[in-house]
Amino acid sequence: MTHGDYQIDTVETGRLGLDGGAMFGIVPKPLWEKRIAPDDQNRIPLAMRCLLLRGHGRTVLVDTGVGAKGDDKFERIYAVDHQHSALGGSLAALGVEPGDVTDVVLTHLHFDHAGGATERGPDGALRTAFPNAAYHVQRAHWEWAHESVREQASFLAENMDPIEASGQLVLADGEVSPFPGVSYVLVHGHTRAQQLVLVEGGAAEGGAAAPLLFAADLLPTAAHVPLPWVMAYDIEPLQTLREKERVLTRAADEGWTVVFEHDAEVAAARIKRTEKGFRAADARAAF
Structure with missing residues (x-):
């Protein structure tokens, strides 16, 4: 889709x-399983x-998925399925090669968002997956990812060190x-910064078109739109609640x-x- 200048x-x-x-914190299972059914584990x-943005001479990739560096145990634990799709193949289907990407924006550095930012080369050495891209991370989050004990299992050195070294x-x-036409909205409840x-949205017939928000882990699924539906993974759930209300109101x-x-x-x-609070509407399975 065309949105604004992109x-x-x-x-x-x-x-x-x-x-x-x-994923659903204090929400009882009989409620959340009606929205997303669990497996036997x-x-x-x-x-x-x-998200991929192309415009103003840039090709910007927002987040990168889990990547392909995990061993069999890792992929079993997290039920990783690359038969469905994979980062490289999906980009290629859009006519984009790794060297074409000018910018990688990482919303945060948890492994399911930043894992595809790096890869192992033919010699097994770690390297950045997008050799010509600038990697954009909040400074406060970068520092948090290197000091947090609470989230250390989600911040993997293999996803961060090659970026810094590059x-x-x-x-x-x-x-x-x-x-141009892109800005950050900072939230701190799920993880710091x-x-x-x-x-x-840019100009449109009848006035300016509405903005588009890539909501990352503030609103990981449509089921998380109601205010009390907050993840137990969040480091400060009450902060998430306040941030959801602010962002959803806008x-x-x-x-x-x-x-x-x-x-x-x-x-x-x-x-x-x-009357019952915020809800997702006009849902789309794809753009």
Whole structure:
């Protein structure tokens, strides 16, 4: 789809499974399993959906999925499925090769978002997967990822060290605009200094088109739109609750399209305010 000054495509990078109880926190299983059914290990199927922006002479990839560096044990634990799709193949289907990517924006450095940012070369050595790209990360998050004990199982050195060693790392400070018509929305409840990506709508017939938000792990699925549906993975759930209310209020008032990174069925939706709170509406399985 064309949105503002950019051609925007979603990029499917595979599926994974995470514990449904952890994904929905205090929400009782009889409620959440009606939305996303678990497997026999209580894992729910999740997408690893990234975003590709092409415009202003740039090819920008937002997040990279889990990548292909995990061993058999890792892939069994997290039910990684690259038969469904893989980052390289999905980019190639859009006519994009790794060397074409000018920028990689990592919303945060958890392994299911940053794993595809690096790879093993033919000699087995780790390297960046996009040799010509600048890698954009919030400075506060980069520092947090290297000091957090609470989240150390989610921050893997193999996903971070090659970026730093390459000289391709670009650290951002706050809600800046890294490219024309693109800005960051910072949230801190899921992990410290997660940067959501907001794309302006630009001019349209009858007025300006509404923005598009890549919601990452503030709203991992459409089922997480209701305010109390917060992940147990979040380091500060009450902060997430406040951040959801702030972002969803803007999304509903301004008619944003919200892209869900982890919803296996719903790629994007609008946000509506109802008597029972916020809900996803006008759901789309793909752009």
